[in-house]
Amino acid sequence: MSVFGSIMSKIFHHGSATPAGTPGKATAAPGVTASPSKTAGAAQPASAAAGSSSAPDVAAILKEKVSKAGQTLDWQHSIVDLMKLLELDSSISARKQLADELHYSGDKEDSATMNRWLHKQVMVKLAENGGIVPDSLRA
Numbered sequence: 001m002s003v004f005g006s007i008m009s010k011i012f013h014h015g016s017a018t019p020a021g022t023p024g025k026a027t028a029a030p031g032v033t034a035s036p037s038k039t040a041g042a043a044q045p046a047s048a049a050a051g052s053s054s055a056p057d058v059a060a061i062l063k064e065k066v067s068k069a070g071q072t073l074d075w076q077h078s079i080v081d082l083m084k085l086l087e088l089d090s091s092i093s094a095r096k097q098l099a100d101e102l103h104y105s106g107d108k109e110d111s112a113t114m115n116r117w118l119h120k121q122v123m124v125k126l127a128e129n130g131g132i133v134p135d136s137l138r139a
Contacts, residue, residue: 003098007122008129010086012056058085058123058131076137088137098122 001009062075065085073081079098083090095118096108102121108114120138127133 002101003094004101006036006088006123007083007086008126010088011021011058011061011126011131012129055130058103058126059137077119078123079115082119082122 061083062082066073066075069085073085074084075082079095080090083094088094092111095111095115098118099108099114100117102118103126104114104117104121106113106117123137127138
């Protein structure tokens with residue numbers, strides 16, 4: 001599974017309980033990927049098509065995970081902390097792989113710039129795939 005696919009899976013399939021204010025849990029369509037050619041025209045998860053009230057609230061899901069994490073993680077700004085929160089490999093090689101998947105065209109040796117771009121792009125792609133993501137996390 002791709003790194004972005006793992007991120008989507010961990011958020012969209014986070015458990016049987018849904019956060020307060022989220023009536024139903026969305027399920028991502030199998031095989032949804034992060035490439036622009038596929039996400040732009042990709043089928044939205046069934047629940048996203050039904051309306052935003054049943055789409056997964058990404059921020060609420062992640063806040064719930066933080067409350068159970070036992071450590072302080074700045075997932076709202078840091079791709080490394082987001083990946084740690086989701087119990088994924090957050091190494092530079094994993095982030096470079098994610099950058100390749102999301103078609104990062106910058107210098108991957110400039111990890112600070114790449115990390116900021118990755119965080120924004122992950123939030124944008126989660127929204128494109130049916131997640132409810134506040135504008136502040138996509139900016």
